[in-house]
Amino acid sequence: MNQKCGLVAVIGAPNAGKSTLVNALVGQKVAITSAKAQTTRARLLGIALHGEVQIILADTPGIFAPRRRLDRAMVAAAWEGAQEADAILLVVDPLKQRRHELEPLLETLKDRSERKILVLNKVDASAKEPLLALAEELTSKVPFEEVFFISALTGDGVSKLKDRLAALMPEGPWHYPEDQVSDASERLLACEVTREQLYRQLHDELPYDSAVRPEAYTHRKDGSVEIRQQIVVARDSQKAIVLGKRGAMIRGIGEAARKELTEILGQKVHLFLHVKVEENWAEARDLYEELGLDWVK
Numbered sequence: 001m002n003q004k005c006g007l008v009a010v011i012g013a014p015n016a017g018k019s020t021l022v023n024a025l026v027g028q029k030v031a032i033t034s035a036k037a038q039t040t041r042a043r044l045l046g047i048a049l050h051g052e053v054q055i056i057l058a059d060t061p062g063i064f065a066p067r068r069r070l071d072r073a074m075v076a077a078a079w080e081g082a083q084e085a086d087a088i089l090l091v092v093d094p095l096k097q098r099r100h101e102l103e104p105l106l107e108t109l110k111d112r113s114e115r116k117i118l119v120l121n122k123v124d125a126s127a128k129e130p131l132l133a134l135a136e137e138l139t140s141k142v143p144f145e146e147v148f149f150i151s152a153l154t155g156d157g158v159s160k161l162k163d164r165l166a167a168l169m170p171e172g173p174w175h176y177p178e179d180q181v182s183d184a185s186e187r188l189l190a191c192e193v194t195r196e197q198l199y200r201q202l203h204d205e206l207p208y209d210s211a212v213r214p215e216a217y218t219h220r221k222d223g224s225v226e227i228r229q230q231i232v233v234a235r236d237s238q239k240a241i242v243l244g245k246r247g248a249m250i251r252g253i254g255e256a257a258r259k260e261l262t263e264i265l266g267q268k269v270h271l272f273l274h275v276k277v278e279e280n281w282a283e284a285r286d287l288y289e290e291l292g293l294d295w296v297k
């Protein structure tokens, strides 16, 4: 058996479609997607299989100009993902290029020794001519070895990209068992599902300063799982928003998250959510560790 296995770092400005692409490559939902920028806080890995090849995808947090400690930790986590990679994919949304976030990435990428691949995403929503011009412009700035035009949403071009990635992976034994599509612990994945529901149901009312923290994850004797989570916000006024009138909002969030978790985990789920106010939680070191991020001063 000639097994192959390698790591691909997926980077790009927030909202470029990285999580959607990872899901499309893996063929099932592992990373959480959302229309709101910067939702990827923890680094989740997706594992795609292609014949004898295992492609490990680092679905990195959106990289943007870091201001606070949390942001800097996210950037560090993103680059850490790119460090040992056999290939770096830069995913760009041609419609919203977010130049202030893209330019520093291009600047850093151009001096890196890894194989670099440019992925122009969302071709389903873009015209052809500007796409070609953009590809030309970006390749003149960074020596990308290849350019792919894809739609992570419709799947257009994704299998071609996957074929190519598989061909690039070095020989070596698989790092993960065949049936494992993500090494994100179920605990963390469960928090991501709740966080996605928070974003979905509160839209722009939800402050960026909020997080979902795992409290307990217990397998009950009857085959069901009991999940307890904390929703952390920075102020009392935010707590009131999350709770809603007579708790209606948090009940709706919990119910939707529970349904999705039941489907993902394939077992009965009991989900308990608590809202906690923690001023300056973003500065709390233990939370960083729970999120799987390095503490960056």
Ligand SMILES: Nc1nc2c(ncn2[C@@H]2O[C@H](COP(=O)(O)OP(=O)(O)OP(=O)(O)O)[C@@H](O)[C@H]2O)c(=O)[nH]1
Pocket: 012, 013, 014, 015, 016, 017, 018, 019, 020, 021, 032, 033, 034, 035, 036, 037, 038, 039, 040, 060, 061, 062, 063, 121, 122, 123, 124, 125, 150, 151, 152, 153, 154
């Ligand atoms: N039309 C279209 N929309 C897409 C495509 N790929 C992703 N999107 C949408 O773009 C938005 C952002 O996608 P994500 O996959 O969450 O983006 P991301 O780069 O992981 O974002 P961050 O987590 O903020 O870094 C979502 O609303 C997606 O549905 C695509 O190929 N075509």
